[in-house]
Amino acid sequence: MEAPILALVLFGGTALVILHDWLGIGGAGFDDAAGGYLYDAVVVAAGIALLLRSRAIEAERWAWCLLGAAVLCWAAGELYWTSFILPDPSPPYPSPADVAYLAFYPLAYAGLALLVRARIHELDWRLWTDGLIAALGTAALGTAFVFDFVADHTSGGALETATTLAYPLGDIAMLSILVGLVAMTGWRPGRTWSLLLLGLAAQVVADIAYTLGETDGVVPPGSWIDPIYLISAACVGALLWQPLTTSIESRDGLSARRELVVPAIVAGVIVGLFLMQAAGSTSGISTLLGAATMVAVIARLALSARENRALIEQVRTDTLTGLGNRGGLQVDLRERCGRATAEAPLGVILYDLNGFKRYNDSFGHPEGDELLVRMGARLREAIGGDGDAYRIGGDEFCLLLTCAPERFEAVERRAGEALSADGPGFSVASSWGAATVPAEASDPSEALRLADVRMYARKEARRLASPGAPEPALERTV
Secondary structure (H helix, E strand, O other): HHHHHHHHHHHHHHHHHHHHHHHHHOOOHHHHHHOOHHHHHHHHHHHHHHHHOOOOOHHHHHHEEEEEEEHHHHHHHHHHHHHHHOOOOOOOOOOOOHHHHHHHHHHHHHHHHHHHHEEEOOHHHHHHHHHHHEEEEEEHHHHHHHHHHHHHOOOOOOHHHHHHHHEEEHHHHHHHHHHHHHHOOOOOOHHHHHHHHHHHHHHHHHHHHHHHHHHHOOOOHHHHHHHHHHHHHHHHHHHHHHHOOOOOOOOOOOOOHHHHHHHHHHHHHHHHHHHHHHHHOOHHHHHHHHHHHHHHHHHHHHHHHHHHHHHHHOEEEEEOOOEEOHHHHHHHHHHHHHHOOOOOOEEEEEEEEOHHHHHHHOOOHHHHHHHHHHHHHHHHHHHHEEEEEEEEEOOOEEEEEEHHHHHHHHHHHHHHHHOEEOOOOEEEEEEEEEEEEEOOOOHHHHHHHHHHHHHHHHHHHHHOOOOOOOOOOOOOOO
């Protein structure tokens, strides 16, 4: 029975207050009920709904308990306000109601933090940084346009001033957290998160409107703000009837354009705030937050650049040997052919293994892979700083030599030895062919074709040099 009663109070009460305050239905005779205990009952029902939600999922229990406690603190402030502040012609400020209202913020922050922790599953670092950037940018913007204004128009003793400024600070921090959370979901929070975030955001909007209304009448004061508070309570209370599993997860396929949206927009906003600071219209707090936001934007872009470089290297690297692959060879060969001159030629050498297929077939593919790994390591060591090595096929390798041309022949021989292996019952050797750019070839295709022709000519010459010679028998060794 508890759920239907809560639903009636939450949604029915909110609807009645909206009809009265925004449309005037019920007349003046309904003022006390709409702004008094009916209003309070809706907020109490929202807090109870969140506490009931805490019973549903063990991993999220404390998160919902803290959020429920936050809303009940808000409700306690409303009850005190209705019972003691409204009837008092000279109410104290700050009052116990303010203590309860302000207790809402730390409890809600802690509840959101625990809820995020419970619902995160391998969140992409880009979404984390987007959330941080969006939160810092929102904080800087809110401080510049709300907190600074309220601070400039606040008067009274130290305790009164501190209490007045605590509200916009709490609201700005809450709004920053909410925007950051939406960014962390890839701007697609889902129904459950949307209700929670919308409810808390509505409370922030109502709070800011109320604060500005009390500050030199910037926003027209009046009961029109009360329904916004109750819309907030209805949204968070409605979570009792939402699905029990809605996780924050990484989204696949983030496009380059989407990746730049948050940093670009927030950076533009912060540039505007710095211009305002130059004109003397913002405080040091907003400047500090703006600077922190720009640091976060720069860090985000730096991490993106680092990840992109790592991805490029991964695409260009042979996963088995760690040498360059065919894609890397094509890119490097094109670039180096364009730079090659008669004084600083480029050497292009192709290698093919003789006897590797029999070794692979006889000893098995894992053993064949291990042999390629060892050969790749020896080849890298043999070349050193004279050039770069690539594995471009199953047993095909390529070298791009950038050393002095008189060293080409020595490097060829060292590489050939690195790509040879002998053992009990097997022998794997290599044949190679070379071409130089620009002396013998003018473009990558011509260089590879000439080196390939010479490599196969060497293989044929080797075969003809020992016609009919049987290949050694292969034996598996342990």
